[in-house]
Amino acid sequence: MKWMKQLFLRRRIYGDLSDEIQAHLEEKIEELVRRGMPRKEAAAAARREFGNVTLTKEDSREVWRWPSIENLLADVGYGLRMLRKSPGSTAAVVMALALGMGMNTTVFSFVNALLLRPPRRVEAPNKLVELWLHNRVASGIQGYLPLTYPDYVYYRDHNQSFTGLLAFDGDPEPVIWNRFGEGQVVQGQLVSGNFFSVLGVNAFLGRTFLPEDDQTGNPQPVVVLGHSFWQQRLGSDPQVVGKSLLLNGTNFNVIGVAPSGFAGLLVAIEPDFWVPATMIEQVTRDSGRLTNRQAYWLLAVGRLKPGVDATRARTEMNRLAGVMEQDHPDTNKNLGATVFPAALVPGPYRGYVSAFTGLLMAVFALVLLIACVNAASLLLARATGRAREMAIRSALGAGRGRLIRQMLVESTLLSGLAGSAGLVLAYWTAPLLLALKPASLPITLRIPLDWRVLAFTASVSLFTGLAFGLTPALRSAKAQVAPILKDEAQSASYRKSRLRSFLMIGEISTCVVLLVGATLCVRSLVNASSIDPGFDTQRVAVATLDPGSLGYSEAQVRSFYEQLSQHIGALPGVSSTSFVNHLPLGSAREQSSAIEGNRSAAGQKGVSVDVLRVAPGYFETMGIPLLRGRDFIPKESESSNQAPAGAAIINDAMARKLWPSQDPVGRKIRLGEDTGLEIIGVVKTGKYRTLGEEPIPLVYLPRLPSRRTLVVRTSGDPTALLDAIRREIQTVDPNIAATDLETMQQYMTLPLFPARTTGLLLGASGILALVLTCIGLFGVISYIVSQRTHEIGVRMALGARRGDVLKLVFGHGLAVTSIGLAVGLAAAFGVTRFLSALLYGISPNDPVTLLSVSLGLALVALLACYLPARRAMRVDPMVALRYE
Amino acid sequence: MKNREQRDLFPGALEMMILRTLKRQPLHGYALAQVIKRTSNDLLQIEEGSLYPALQRLLKEELVKADWRISSTNRRVRIYKLTPAGAKHLEHEVSRFEKMLEGITRVLAPGES
Numbered sequence: 001m002k003w004m005k006q007l008f009l010r011r012r013i014y015g016d017l018s019d020e021i022q023a024h025l026e027e028k029i030e031e032l033v034r035r036g037m038p039r040k041e042a043a044a045a046a047r048r049e050f051g052n053v054t055l056t057k058e059d060s061r062e063v064w065r066w067p068s069i070e071n072l073l074a075d076v077g078y079g080l081r082m083l084r085k086s087p088g089s090t091a092a093v094v095m096a097l098a099l100g101m102g103m104n105t106t107v108f109s110f111v112n113a114l115l116l117r118p119p120r121r122v123e124a125p126n127k128l129v130e131l132w133l134h135n136r137v138a139s140g141i142q143g144y145l146p147l148t149y150p151d152y153v154y155y156r157d158h159n160q161s162f163t164g165l166l167a168f169d170g171d172p173e174p175v176i177w178n179r180f181g182e183g184q185v186v187q188g189q190l191v192s193g194n195f196f197s198v199l200g201v202n203a204f205l206g207r208t209f210l211p212e213d214d215q216t217g218n219p220q221p222v223v224v225l226g227h228s229f230w231q232q233r234l235g236s237d238p239q240v241v242g243k244s245l246l247l248n249g250t251n252f253n254v255i256g257v258a259p260s261g262f263a264g265l266l267v268a269i270e271p272d273f274w275v276p277a278t279m280i281e282q283v284t285r286d287s288g289r290l291t292n293r294q295a296y297w298l299l300a301v302g303r304l305k306p307g308v309d310a311t312r313a314r315t316e317m318n319r320l321a322g323v324m325e326q327d328h329p330d331t332n333k334n335l336g337a338t339v340f341p342a343a344l345v346p347g348p349y350r351g352y353v354s355a356f357t358g359l360l361m362a363v364f365a366l367v368l369l370i371a372c373v374n375a376a377s378l379l380l381a382r383a384t385g386r387a388r389e390m391a392i393r394s395a396l397g398a399g400r401g402r403l404i405r406q407m408l409v410e411s412t413l414l415s416g417l418a419g420s421a422g423l424v425l426a427y428w429t430a431p432l433l434l435a436l437k438p439a440s441l442p443i444t445l446r447i448p449l450d451w452r453v454l455a456f457t458a459s460v461s462l463f464t465g466l467a468f469g470l471t472p473a474l475r476s477a478k479a480q481v482a483p484i485l486k487d488e489a490q491s492a493s494y495r496k497s498r499l500r501s502f503l504m505i506g507e508i509s510t511c512v513v514l515l516v517g518a519t520l521c522v523r524s525l526v527n528a529s530s531i532d533p534g535f536d537t538q539r540v541a542v543a544t545l546d547p548g549s550l551g552y553s554e555a556q557v558r559s560f561y562e563q564l565s566q567h568i569g570a571l572p573g574v575s576s577t578s579f580v581n582h583l584p585l586g587s588a589r590e591q592s593s594a595i596e597g598n599r600s601a602a603g604q605k606g607v608s609v610d611v612l613r614v615a616p617g618y619f620e621t622m623g624i625p626l627l628r629g630r631d632f633i634p635k636e637s638e639s640s641n642q643a644p645a646g647a648a649i650i651n652d653a654m655a656r657k658l659w660p661s662q663d664p665v666g667r668k669i670r671l672g673e674d675t676g677l678e679i680i681g682v683v684k685t686g687k688y689r690t691l692g693e694e695p696i697p698l699v700y701l702p703r704l705p706s707r708r709t710l711v712v713r714t715s716g717d718p719t720a721l722l723d724a725i726r727r728e729i730q731t732v733d734p735n736i737a738a739t740d741l742e743t744m745q746q747y748m749t750l751p752l753f754p755a756r757t758t759g760l761l762l763g764a765s766g767i768l769a770l771v772l773t774c775i776g777l778f779g780v781i782s783y784i785v786s787q788r789t790h791e792i793g794v795r796m797a798l799g800a801r802r803g804d805v806l807k808l809v810f811g812h813g814l815a816v817t818s819i820g821l822a823v824g825l826a827a828a829f830g831v832t833r834f835l836s837a838l839l840y841g842i843s844p845n846d847p848v849t850l851l852s853v854s855l856g857l858a859l860v861a862l863l864a865c866y867l868p869a870r871r872a873m874r875v876d877p878m879v880a881l882r883y884e
Numbered sequence: 885m886k887n888r889e890q891r892d893l894f895p896g897a898l899e900m901m902i903l904r905t906l907k908r909q910p911l912h913g914y915a916l917a918q919v920i921k922r923t924s925n926d927l928l929q930i931e932e933g934s935l936y937p938a939l940q941r942l943l944k945e946e947l948v949k950a951d952w953r954i955s956s957t958n959r960r961v962r963i964y965k966l967t968p969a970g971a972k973h974l975e976h977e978v979s980r981f982e983k984m985l986e987g988i989t990r991v992l993a994p995g996e997s
Contacts, residue, residue: 013940016952020962021936024914027959028932051931063940 017060025050055397071402072409079410086382090414093375096772097418097464100368102425103765105449105457107360109430112456113447114267114345114353121262123200124303128265128342129310131155131165131300131317136334144348145296145335146170149277149289151324152192152298153216155337158320161313162302164198166191170299170346172269173283174739176550178246182730183737186229188247189264189271190280196224196258198303199265205230206241206256209276213255216290219278223252227260229272245273249550249735250282265301267344268445285549293331301342314339359834363517363765366510368464370769373507374776376468377500379411381783383476391481403477411469412462419461423449426457436757438749471499500780501812505820508861511773512824513831515853518766520832520839520846525759527841528752533585534686536623540711540744541718542583543725547736548706557706558638560733564710567728573716578617579708584688585751594699596658597668597676607657610688610698611671613705619649619683621713627652629665629681637702647702648677653685654697671699691751692840710738718743758838770857774864781813782868789875797877809872813865821854898930898938900981903966903974906948912961913939939964947973 025046032042047053083090118125133145147155147167156165169190176183193214201208204227213220223245225234234240244251252275263270277298281287289295304313317337324332340347383390390403430447437445547560561579568577582588590613593606616632618624629649636647648669655664664679671677677699685695714721722741729738740747749756785792792805832844842849905911905919916939917932942948947970955961966974 016950016962017936017940019960020913021933023912023959023961024917024932027914049932051933053933056933056936059937060940063937063944 013064014061017057021050021053021057025053052397071405075406075409076413078406079413082410083413089378089382092775093378093414094418094421096371096374096775097368097415098421098425099768099772100364100371101415101419101422101457101460101464102429103364103422103768104361104368104460105422105426105453106429106433107357107364108456109426109447109449109453110433111354111357111361112450112452113445114357115343115350116452117344117448117450119199119263119265119342119344121201121259122265125342127304128199128301129304129313129339130342130347131302132338132340132347133296133321134336134338136336141348141352144338147298147300148293148295149298150291150293151332152300154324155300155317155320156192158323159302159313159316161305161308161316163305164194165300165302166195166198167277167298167300168192168195168264168266169277169297170266171297172271175247175283176249176546176735176737177272178249178550178735181734183735185737185739186233186247186272187269188223188273188275188283189269190277190283191264191274192277192298195274198301201259201262203256204259205238206254208256208258209274214276214278216278219276219282221250221252221279221282222255222276223247224256224258224274225254226270226272226274227258227262228270230257231260233272247273247275248283248285250279252279265299265342265344266346270444283549285551293328299346302339310339310341360761363514363762366514367765367768367772368460370507370510370514370772370776372464372468373503373510374772374779375411375414375464376471377503377776377780377783379407379469379472380475380500380503381779383407383472384787387476390476394477394481400477404473407473407476408466408469411473412465415461415465415468418464419457422461423454423457426453433757433761436753436760438746438753475499500783501816504777504780504816505823507773507776508817508820508857509824509827511769512821512853512857513828514762514769515766515857516825516828516832516849517835518762518764518769519849519853520835520842520844521755521759521762522766523846523849524839524842525752525755528691528755531687531691531840533691533748533751534624534684535584535744536713537744537748539714539716539718540622541714541721541725541742542712542744542747543710543729543738543741544707545710545729545736545738546707547733550735552706554706560736561708563732564729567732568710568712568725571721571724571728573714573721574712575715576617576621576713578621578711579615579704580618580711581613581704581708583709583711583747584612584686585691585748589689592672592699594654594658594697595670597670606670607654607697609654609671610696611701612688612698613701613703615702615704615708618700618711621711623713624686625684627682627684628663629679631681632700632702637704646676646678647680649681649683649700650679651683651685651695651698651700653695654699655682657697669699671701674701677701709740711744718745755838755840770860773857774860777813777817777861778864778867780816781809781865782871784812785809785868785872788872792872792875793877793879796875802873805873805875806869809869810862810865813861813869817858817861817865821858825850825854896977898934899942900974900977902935902938902942902964903947903970903977906964906966907971907974910963910965912953912955912963914961916964942970945973946970 025043028046028049029039029042032045033039037045050056122128131147133147133151135143135145137143152165152167156167159165172187172189174185175188177186178184191209191214193209193211196203196208203224206224208224209222213222225240230236230240237243240254241256243254245254246252258274264274275283278290280289289297302313304310314337317339321332321335321337325335340350343350345353393403394400427449430449434445434447545561545564547557552560565577568574581590590611592609592611594609595606614632615637616634619626619631632647632649648671650664650669658664658669659667664682667679669677669679683700685698687693688696688698710725712718712721712725722743726738726741729736792800792808795808796805828850829845836844901920901924902916905916905923911919913935914932917930917935920928920930920935939948939950942964943950947967948964949967950962950964953961953963
């Protein structure tokens with residue numbers, strides 16, 4: 001405990017030291033005086049012989065210290081005092097940096113949540129790999145396929161690389177949970193029997209699945225509940241194991257509850273419960289999927305055996321894929337297999353996610369750069385102001401390293417403060433960004449501010465602190481001591497202001513790049529929002545229903561929908577209702593190929609068309625104009641699914657394609673297997689897959705499956721109608737619940753989601769950049785004016801007019817701005833190409849955007865110069881000259 | 885800023901001289917400086933101040949100890965005294981130094997190759 005004693009004794013040691021040195025000097029002086037030297041001379045001689053008293057004291061004290069840490073602490077304390085001395089500029093710099101760092105932290109927290117964070121609660125996640133089929137002849141992301149059930153079983157039973165291979169349904173299944181005679185929609189995930197055991201996840205209550213629960217031909221209706229579902233929906237019932245839940249009409253036995261925090265292996269999806277994959281028929285009424293060799297729905301994840309790495313696993317999986325290709329040439333042709341390290345975003349999509357988040361990171365890094373330049377130029381100004389202080393410290397024996405460290409400590413303090421503020425900012429903005437997500441997406445994304453985010457922000461803070469502090473620090477440490485102390489500082493300041501001008505040029509050009517990017521994205525968003533989807537988005541409410549999932553017969557389904565139509569139609573304000581199998585611009589799609597019916601020659605290539613199935617009144621409800629012919633009548637949609645369909649309505653694009661100059665009404669087409677479909681009407685073409693698409697030929701058929709989307713047209717506000725619709729569904733059949741009950745406008749946020757998010761983020765970055773640049777420019781010009789007050793005073797005393805002074809100051813601002821603009825425009829021209837994939841209806845080098853950004857920025861920049869210039873004009877020569 | 889002592893002497897030399905001087909008799913700082921100067925016939929350029937950091941190092945290593953006393957000239961002074969550990973350290977350093985000196989002398993000795 002020697003060091004502790006030393007720590008406490010230190011104050012006494014220092015005291016002793018001072019006394020001792022004092023005594024030494026006195027004794028020396030006395031001796032010299034005794035020898036006949038005058039006292040004054042003796043004092044000087046004593047000091048000369050002794051050397052630098054302060055330095056000796058410091059060196060002596062240093063013996064007792066942990067020098068580096070203590071010096072640092074002293075520097076920090078001093079730095080804090082300095083920052084407190086000028087609270088205004090400190091606050092400005094910290095705020096600018098905090099905005100920059102906050103946005104970076106926010107984006108990084110998304111990167112972390114999506115790409116870096118391993119699945120929670122899973123044992124040794126780095127030993128897990130995803131298994132994907134890969135079509136050798138397809139390119140890009142289209143080439144990757146999840147597994148079919150037969151594929152999965154084969155790989156599971158024949159691989160040598162894994163201690164276990166699990167599989168789960170990639171899409172959450174919305175399931176109706178019937179509780180107390182009332183239906184609620186919950187999300188389930190179908191998983192293989194070894195799902196929990198391969199992941200090493202133990203049950204919180206009861207047990208997890210065993211392979212016996214998940215056997216083809218003998219599936220067990222058992223369910224493992226998610227922890228938060230059990231807590232929130234079942235009130236943490238401790239006796240829940242052994243009870244049963246009525247899910248889609250089947251009773252499932254609760255065998256266990258998953259541990260808290262475990263949410264499976266997919267990002268943004270937190271299943272309420274897990275059921276064995278072999279129970280798929282009871283859950284989705286899709287009986288054929290377990291044997292279907294073309295239904296790719298299972299994401300497979302294997303745990304590598306000790307000593308096996310991903311490369312070896314990939315080689316083996318490819319060998320197994322080769323065997324499958326030989327055994328099933330019709331379905332598995334060209335299908336290889338590959339593995340990815342397991343993460344929350346499935347392997348093939350990771351590239352897209354990283355490209356998007358990478359773009360955002362780059363954008364906000366630029367914003368941060370601007371903030372850094374501001375901070376650097378402020379510190380430079382301050383360094384000039386402190387040149388005297390530095391010179392004095394240097395004269396008193398402070399080393400160059402010591403001075404640089406002092407300055408760096410101050411800049412890192414600034415950035416550290418900003419980093420903390422940025423974290424707070426990120427804590428608030430991340431949920432705000434999540435709020436942009438369409439309500440209909442059944443995802444719950446957690447954006448934790450965990451150690452990775454903290455480490456990121458800390459290193460960004462440190463790095464920016466060093467980056468913007470280094471130049472001012474080096475400069476001030478290099479300063480010539482003698483001239484500064486002799487008040488000859490004027491000459492040095494010119495070079496400093498030149499450096500600041502360079503910094504400003506960099507800042508303005510960065511700002512141009514950001515503004516161009518932001519303007520392009522915002523204009524693209526405006527373009528996208530104003531695209532006519534081909535239907536009315538204002539006065540329509542929608543709801544998705546599936547009575548078939550409860551095991552209802554065709555007659556029961558039809559009677560449910562008939563009653564529902566009547567009930568909803570009777571609501572006040574409702575003018576019409578109808579059904580569609582799925583809404584356009586969603587994720588579901590049905591495609592077929594159409595051939596003109598009259599020449600049904602063999603081998604004729606059909607037109608590829610999209611298919612929508614609609615009930616009578618759909619066009620009226622959706623506000624889609626009927627161009628020719630008539631709508632479906634109830635008889636056509638009621639006929640049994642086995643009978644030939646008979647009638648079809650096509651869109652304008654299809655009519656133009658098949659009968660460019662003739663009236664298609666009354667003609668016949670063959671659609672897939674359906675022959676002799678008579679065209680009874682033509683409607684206006686809309687958007688079906690994406691808002692940016694070219695016109696797509698589409699056929700409407702009159703018969704609907706049991707899963708449908710209800711569309712309701714109202715004369716009033718559709719939001720007010722949503723509760724009434726929910727109530728009416730309950731009244732007609734309490735067992736049924738709607739999955740996506742929302743207004744059409746809410747639904748439309750989904751196709752606009754990517755454009756809107758990008759537009760918002762880039763818009764924010766552009767505005768931020770503009771504000772920061774203006775502050776920076778204002779600061780630089782003000783500084784230059786204050787530096788040249790003397791010079792301006794002399795000029796005015798010598799007869800310069802105010803206009804000349806204005807020209808002098810403005811000239812500088814103008815030069816800096818125009819060089820910055822030129823550099824920035826050149827850079828923007830090169831950089832915006834990377835945005836082209838995100839842009840709609842606007843070229844990445846749109847001249848209007850480039851021009852308006854330049855003009856706008858120039859105007860704002862000149863304004864930022866004007867205020868200091870006006871101050872320069874008012875310089876009173878007398879005051880300016882006396883100032884020195 | 886480095887001490888001048890380190891430019892003129894090799895590291896540890898000052899400490900060694902202090903220990904050697906204190907071995908003869910306990911002394912206070914000023915006296916110590918004068919004795920070293922005098923015995924070296926002023927051949928060594930030592931700033932008096934540089935003594936103190938060296939003394940602090942020795943104190944910290946517990947090779948010397950110090951007490952406040954009243955001197956013969958009725959002055960409050962801090963007397964430094966060699967500790968047994970200091971004596972041992974001195975012996976060790978001196979023999980090390982002698983070896984080093986012998987080595988240097990052999991190399992510098994003319995015409996003996």
